[in-house]
Amino acid sequence: MDGPEDGRKAVREQISYGADWIKVYSDRSYFVRPDGVLDDIPTFTLDELRAIVDEAHRQHHKVASHAMALNVHNSVEAGVDSIEHGNYIAEADLKTMAQKGIFYVPTIYVGEYVAQGRAAAGAKVWLDMIKIHEDTFHRALNAGVKIAFGTDVGGFDWGIDPAVEFPYMVKYGMTPIQAIRSATTSAAELLGMQNDVGSIAVGKYADLVAVKGDPLADIALLQKIDFVMKGSEVHKGIDSRSNAR
Numbered sequence: 001m002d003g004p005e006d007g008r009k010a011v012r013e014q015i016s017y018g019a020d021w022i023k024v025y026s027d028r029s030y031f032v033r034p035d036g037v038l039d040d041i042p043t044f045t046l047d048e049l050r051a052i053v054d055e056a057h058r059q060h061h062k063v064a065s066h067a068m069a070l071n072v073h074n075s076v077e078a079g080v081d082s083i084e085h086g087n088y089i090a091e092a093d094l095k096t097m098a099q100k101g102i103f104y105v106p107t108i109y110v111g112e113y114v115a116q117g118r119a120a121a122g123a124k125v126w127l128d129m130i131k132i133h134e135d136t137f138h139r140a141l142n143a144g145v146k147i148a149f150g151t152d153v154g155g156f157d158w159g160i161d162p163a164v165e166f167p168y169m170v171k172y173g174m175t176p177i178q179a180i181r182s183a184t185t186s187a188a189e190l191l192g193m194q195n196d197v198g199s200i201a202v203g204k205y206a207d208l209v210a211v212k213g214d215p216l217a218d219i220a221l222l223q224k225i226d227f228v229m230k231g232s233e234v235h236k237g238i239d240s241r242s243n244a245r
Contacts, residue, residue: 004051007044011055022056023084024049026067026075030087032128038088040069049078062192064105068129076102082190084150086140087111087133094143103190104140105150108133108168113156137172147174148190149183163223176219206232 001010011022026049027040044052049065056063057079065075068085075083076093082103083089089097089104097104111126111133118126140147149169151162169179188198197205210227227237 001044001048004047007048007052008055011052011059011061015056015059015061020061022052022061022063024052024063024065024075024080026065027069027071030069030125030129032125032132036132037090038069038125038129038132040071042071042074044074046074046077049074049080053078053080076100082148085111085152087129087136089136089140091139091143094140094145097140098144098146101146103146103148103186105148105190106133106137106140106169106172107150107152107155107165108137108172109165110152110155112168134172137169141173141178146186146189147178147182148187149179161223163225166219166222170219176216179219180215180222210237 001007014022024044026043028043029041031039033039053063062081064082064084065072065078065080066084067075068087070088070090072083072086072089073093076096079100080102082105083097084105085107086104096102112130115126115130149165151165153160153162166176166179166183169182170176174182185194185198188194188196195204197207200208206229208227208229209222209225211221211224212226213221215221225236228235
């Protein structure tokens with residue numbers, strides 16, 4: 001893809017195939033500058049990103065941006081709906097994200113999962129990015145940025161419970177209830193599905209999970225789901241053949 005009009009064309013093509021969201025891979029080739037800032041090479045120009053976002057929004061679709069370093073700025077300026085990963089985000093961009101309601105989807109665990117292997121292969125920056133990411137997460141919380149739960153599963157083994165992300169979010173500064181809300185009410189808002197899912201209310205889908213114990217006391221309990229209900233039908237726990245009405 002080259003140029004803003006190619007960006008618009010790509011968006012139209014993906015939407016014609018039935019895409020609900022547009023995902024852009026906005027940066028690559030990460031390195032830490034002497035001043036400690038995580039920098040990168042942007043994949044698109046700002047004009048290209050603006051065209052992509054404008055075309056998606058014109059057709060009432062949202063844009064998620066894989067953006068991990070300094071050039072998160074371009075995605076924020078272009079007005080994307082979410083920043084995926086965001087290992088480093090500058091203070092000014094966090095402020096803009098909070099003002100515009102741009103979500104931050106931090107995917108902490110996957111960064112730690114891949115760091116040793118990538119460092120052993122010669123990319124030591126992935127070890128540096130762990131601490132940088134933790135600092136960014138703290139700053140995003142303090143800036144009032146909306147944070148939604150995400151995992152980047154596939155970047156780590158599919159056999160690992162994605163709920164492993166919750167303890168990392170708490171370790172990095174969230175309260176357990178904030179972490180839970182990131183995966184329920186906040187995630188539903190990001191997806192534009194808050195009228196259907198994300199909380200327990202009359203008229204919403206009865207999609208529920210339960211654990212034995214208090215996840216507000218031990219967030220790791222969310223990795224040991226005891227009960228699953230999907231659309232009022234019980235799939236695990238009690239009698240999976242029965243329906244709850």
